[in-house]
Amino acid sequence: MPSIPSESTRFRAHGEFVDILRDRSDVLHRLRRLACRATSVDAALSGHGVRLPSHDSSLLELLAVAGRRRRLLVDTQFARSELMAGDAVTRPRRVRVHEHSLRRMLIFDDRCAILPLDQAGWDAGAVLLRAPLAGPCGQLFDFLWSEARPLTDDLRCDAGLSDRQLEVVYLLLQGATDQQVADRIGVSSRTVRSMVSTLQRRFGTSSRMALGFRLARAVTSGSEQH
Missing domain, CATH: 1.10.10.10 (Winged helix-like DNA-binding domain superfamily/Winged helix DNA-binding domain)
Structure with missing residues (x-):
């Protein structure tokens, strides 16, 4: 009869693929670490449910220098915000606008995905998914990207x-x-x-x-x- 994994074994397996980032500071710290090593970064940001520009300005600054291939997907509300005209977006990046509200996510090298626990912003922390769990996030981003229009x-x-x-x-x-x-x-x-x-x-x-x-x-x- 096959043995049943112990509670500690199941916890280690859970930690291998999923991390909980406790608050905004923890999220930004992990994002900086991933951005330093990543060659490709895909980000979906939304203007719904947040007080722009305070919540996502640090993310835009980070995305401006992360990786050699960067794609930024925003909804129409975010595209109209003053945040998008600031210094953080002056560096080259492929940008598209989606007509519907987006779920915020950041994907690094198709191997790690970070999603906020509260879609109103990043203050409540986020969940980090590693491959293979990050795969569906990348597929969703590609689908939304194909539906969006260039600026x-x-x-x-x-x-x-x-x-x-x-x-x-x-x-x-x-x-x-x-x-x-x-x-x-x-x-x-x-x-x-x-x-x-x-x-x-x-x-x-x-x-x-x-x-x-x-x-x-x-x-x-x-x-x-x-």
């Missing part, structure tokens, strides 16, 4: 951008340099800088990523008014 979708009609301006903004949001943008659209890097400067003055922004988010907020705000 630059529909900017042509809502923000009054020309095809050339739209292409410049899109390339910059993907992390392209001025020279890479210039080579792609067949103009000089000086022309690219001039176009970006014109757009920043028009929309009142001081950074290129902030420009993209400002345009995205214009789109989502306009769609809600129709």
Whole structure:
């Protein structure tokens, strides 16, 4: 007859795949450790149920430098927040906007996933799942990512951008340099800088990523008014 695992054996197995992070400080400490080692980071953040910008600003700062491949998925409420136009989002990162409220999650290298215990924020702590338990979180993120739209979708009609301006903004949001943008659209890097400067003055922004988010907020705000 097979032996029944002892209580201590079951507890060790539980701890091998699941950790409970007690509070916001514990969550941020573990996130920093994972971010230092990760090569890919996927994050879903929501503007529902939190007092922006205090709750997720530290997460955005962390995501700005974590890993070589970063994807950020936000809902429309989060995309419209002033938090998205701050310094924490000035570094290149792939960003998409989902039309429905999201469940917050962060996934590192498809092997670790962190989800808050309370969807209103991170103060109540979080649960950390390791592979194979983290797998469904990655699959859910990929599905939501496929449903979401890039920040630059529909900017042509809502923000009054020309095809050339739209292409410049899109390339910059993907992390392209001025020279890479210039080579792609067949103009000089000086022309690219001039176009970006014109757009920043028009929309009142001081950074290129902030420009993209400002345009995205214009789109989502306009769609809600129709």
